[in-house]
Amino acid sequence: MASQDTVRDDGVAKASLLYDPKVRGIVFQVLVFVGLFAFVYWIVGNTIENLQRSNISSGFGFLSGRSGFDVATSLIAYDSDSTYGRALVVGLLNTLVVAVLGIFTASLIGFLIGVGRLSRNWLVRKICTVYVEVFRNIPPLLVIFFWYFGVLSVLPLPRDSIGLPFGSYLNSRGFFFPRPVWGEGAWLIALSLVVALAMIFFVRRRAVARQMATGQQFPVLWTSLALLVGLPLLAFALTGFPLSFEFPQLSTFNLVGGISVKPEFLALYLALSFYTASFIAEIVRAGILGISKGQTEASYALGLRSGTTLRLVIIPQALRIIIPPLTSQYLNLTKNSSLAIAIGYPDLVAIGGTILNQTGQAIEVVAIWMVVYLGLSLATSVFMNWFNARMALVER
Amino acid sequence: MTAKLLTGVFGAAVLGLAASAASAATLDDVKSKGFVQCGVNTGLAGFAAPNDQGEWSGFDVDICKAVAAAVFGDATKVKYTPTTAKERFTALQSGEIDMLSRNTTWTLSRDTSLGFNFAGVNYYDGQGFMINAKKLPGVNSALQLSGASVCVQTGTTTELNLSDYFRANKMEYNPVVFEKLEEVNAAYDSGRCDVYTTDQSGLYSIRLTLSAPDDHVVLPEIISKEPLGPVVRQGDDQWFDIVKWTLNAMIIAEELGITQTNVDEMKGSDNPEIKRVLGMEPDSTLAADLGLDKEWVVNVIKAVGNYGESFERNIGQDSPLKIARGLNQLWTKGGILYAPPIR
């Protein structure tokens, strides 16, 4: 009422300016922006002052300095003469390895458990439920500790290694297995594998085209398998079996030779797989439950068998529900791999931490972490969005 | 600390209003808050470790106490900030702590690019190796360690020396690195690695915490120089001097035979050097120039004793560690401990 009076008395819409949502919006935004700007300015100012006062040199120049420390697990050539930058790359690769393998295993376990929770079999259903409820409700760090301290560190010392088939050993220093050593002509085997893959691709295309045209089916799966196994095997025999193995041997301290997988990696990999699998299981279950029963029934009415129904009707539709939450689980797994630092697996965060310690370049190292993880998140999201778009319902 | 916690809360709430204390004059800052904020190890028996009541003691802690005694005449006016290897430098750089007394090795780059000043050396150390003699009976030299798994704390000079040593001797090793000391201890104790490497003083300290201390031996090789000492920020010479001369005073007190028990008698001594050190010369301006009370050395010695007393009580023969004085003996007795004179 008062405002109306004011308007009438003054004859101008001065007061209404205050109540104009547009104006208020702009004023509010300006205030927020100024506030934020002042805040950032304050922080940056403090930081610069702090850095100057304690003579810390800033910038990314330190990346080309000699690292001087060794890393236990590295995919690329690395020693203590390499640069800090290379050490970070080693860490990044280690993160990626554990993330990719973890995603693969977690998906596998998660899918099995998720389907198991919907099984008609009471016992299977209960076991899967117990699995999900246990792993979903404990911290991932605890699962990592469980594998590392509870399982892997109580294994025997190298001298009393547990012998496994194929000359593999398991002890508290990790899992050791023979390294294949390829001899002369081994490239032919690799070539034959590529040829097999190419042939499979064409067979598949021809088979689909033929089925579309004539309705006749072709046993694609069996042909593919035969090609995939048969061709390399043939090449293997023709070149005269150019393969030998380097077996792990016991020396004074450790098993040497062969390929070793460090317990830190095993613990992290197993823990991330098992932990994330419990979430994936729930997603898969929800996805399958989200497909109405009518779809299955209609598919049966069309004469499709249950296997084909699952493959052609249920799974493509379920995937649409599954993919978005699955993406965020994959991202979670990748981010959780940073817990590696608690057990000393040299991932990006652990190596970055070491560098931070040695050079004191806290801001730069944290910035690198953030950029890399944001980049990984973005890349995964883009890929999964693309996959999702392919899977999405094409509405006519 | 309470005030700080509140400052923090309000600092977050009112942002710019948080008063920024003058950074240059650490002494004034310390005097106005009423205590020295001292960064120490999170727990290294003998050097800095809290008991069940959270009271800190140890050889490094004594330096903090000595500085507090020099400034306030009261060794209890210290607050401890346990820092990990990673946090210690930013804690000092940011002013969260006034000094760092945490078995930190004096190196050139820490002086220059990190912006610190080392106020002297309170313990001459060197990196060594420890193995389980029961499980590895034949090994009695570090040169036999090729192929071993070595446990080491990451982000320390130890890690770098280890790499250099094995490279120089053309030996291979598998590094097993952890963030925290207790993690390295646990890994070594559980048999994850064959060798434990860190400063020798640390090895003796850690050996005590293992489940079977007598099984483990420290190998004779010392592969590096590790002068450990208290650290302050660059750019505040007065504070730097106070910490430096507190340490020197403890060493000089041992040279002169001034101990915790006889310091009051010594005040009456005729020896001009003792008189000067203990502030008994009537018109000396030494203490005032440092910004301290006349009897600051008396206060330091009363609080923690001289260097030798502190050493023996915390890490020497009167302690479970039983570390020999070795290099850390006075220069007059075969060691390299040598303090410039107070005059």
Place this chain on the structure above:
Amino acid sequence: MQEHDLSFVRAELVANQPAPRGEKGFGHWLRKNLFATPFDGVLTVLALLFIAYSLPPLLNWAFVDAQWTGSDRSFCATVAQGGIQPDGWSGACWAFVGAKFQQFLYGRYPLDERWRVALTGLMFVLLIVPLLIPRVPHKALNAALLFVVFPVVAFFLLVGGWFGLDYVETPLWGGLMVTLVLSFVGIAVSLPLGIVLALGRRSHMPVVKMICVIFIETVRGVPLVTVLFMASVMLPLFLPAGVTFDKFLRALIGVALFASAYMAEVVRGGLQAIPKGQYEGADSLGLGYWQKMGLIVLPQALKLVIPGIVNTFIGLFKDTSLVYIIGMFDLLGAVRQNFSDATWASPQTPMTGLVFAGFVFWCFCFGMSRYSIFMERLLDTGHKR
């Protein structure tokens, strides 16, 4: 008239017949649930084998062979390891948990002051239980007590330094107490902050929207470990010289900010699910922005996303264990720290401690998830789409 009495329909119901022999009882249940098809039968046998293989050793380890009392590691180590147990023995070392129980609860909080933590815990339970039971009246008062009065009282009780209470430094805090304090503050801060961020992200003001999007996506894109590192290592550099945060407070800020970004996305999901008509209806009633949101939209939106909110709470509760990495000792950290205690270090100690910590975490998280399902059913007024 006669013919009207003729009835072709039964006048009374036939008595219930017993089900066919094969359709009831245990045998039927077995056939239906375990042996419906040959494949099912194989699965059942495999599952039974799995249980028979894994369950007895587990029970043996946890109960039968477990060591319940003892004063040091020798009770939980075999003769070869320097203890009293026969060689090949393997069992939980509950004596270790018993001996360290106080430490798992309070960390290194001074012995004489632990009643303060216990009192805080008791007040918390007394306030939260009535709030969680729908039938208990005075919800508003109760919530105000819990979220306004309780934090203040708890702060003074736990930190001390006033009213004759000794000041207790946060580095001394530890164990379950730290886990609960971090979670409670994280939850109490992240929900309102998350709502504000979600509203900001849905706002029509480009600047506000931009800021919220950048904050949410950045925080969600990086691991909590890096956020905590930032809080512990970098925050001191951001502040003017001499002004420092308590380390515990820094971790608290890190955890709360992290959780609020996730909370914002959950709340946004709820906001998007509210039909446009509701917004327009509120506008046409002449409600202002905050009235519209507070009275119309948020009550509906939040109800829709209760499972998501509770899931975020559970995630937050589990994530508090990460503060171990920056050198603080929550429940998991306290357990982990004691592995290396020479008095108790034995091959069985880590497993026992982890199982104990896991059980405690599990109880809290499972309880929360069950309660969310209960609330979801209670609040379900059929608005779900």
